[in-house]
Amino acid sequence: RAASAGSNGADGSDERGQSVSTVATTPSGRRARLSARRRESIRxxxxxxxxxxxxxxxxxxxxxxxxxxxxxxxxxxxxxxxxxxxxxxxxxxxxxxxxxxxxxxxxxxxxxxxxxxxxxxxxxxxxxxxxxxxxxxxxxxxxxxxxxxx
Incomplete structure (x- = not known):
């Protein structure tokens, strides 16, 4: 069993755990928030x-x-x-x-x-x-x- 610790989808990742990124513009400039999650099990x-x-x-x-x-x-x-x-x-x-x-x-x-x-x-x-x-x-x-x- 393999499980990558990470977020539960509230971080912007989809239910399959695919990489998701968001970019926001702030007064100090652009800020990127990146996350990735992957779960895999092998018997x-x-x-x-x-x-x-x-x-x-x-x-x-x-x-x-x-x-x-x-x-x-x-x-x-x-x-x-x-x-x-x-x-x-x-x-x-x-x-x-x-x-x-x-x-x-x-x-x-x-x-x-x-x-x-x-x-x-x-x-x-x-x-x-x-x-x-x-x-x-x-x-x-x-x-x-x-x-x-x-």
Whole structure:
């Protein structure tokens, strides 16, 4: 089961969880409010006797790479913990650049993958945009959070 944490439709998203954006003009200029939501469930087979389950599979690097679909990313690398108590199982995922409001941007996500015996949680630790100076300045005004159970 996978569920992306987000809003319940009151944010302007439709019932299918498709991306929705709104633009408002304020005295200080234009302000965009963007949101995205997606829910997806995939039924997995129980582990075979002696083979382990999904939790064991996701403890291996190949399992994490499969879960995060690293072939679709521009780059993927483990994030070194800042200290011994830093986030274990953290990865930096850079998506391919895309056009966004007339700019080229490349989203960069730091994700933590926490497998358990029966499932796995993927948590977004940070999200920022890379691109032109004006795009990167917007990172100070942007924040994102996501938690996904699979």
């Amino acid at each position: 997995l087979l129980d582990g075979l006797p002696g083979q382990g389950g999904i939790g064991e599979f996701l403890r291996h690097p190949a399992g994490v790479e499969s879960l995060l679909n690293t072939r679709a990313l521009q780059s993927f690398a483990p994030v070194e913990p800042e200290s011994e108590s830093g986030p274990a199982g953290a990865f930096r995922c850079t998506l391919h650049p895309m056009g966004f409001l007339g700019f080229q941007v490349a989203p960069v996500l730091d994700l933590r993958v926490t497998p358990t015996r029966d499932d796995c949680t993927v948590e977004m630790l940070s999200c920022r945009f890379e691109g032109s100076d004006s795009i990167e300045q917007q990172n100070e005004l942007f924040s994102g959070h996501q938690s996904m159970l699979s």
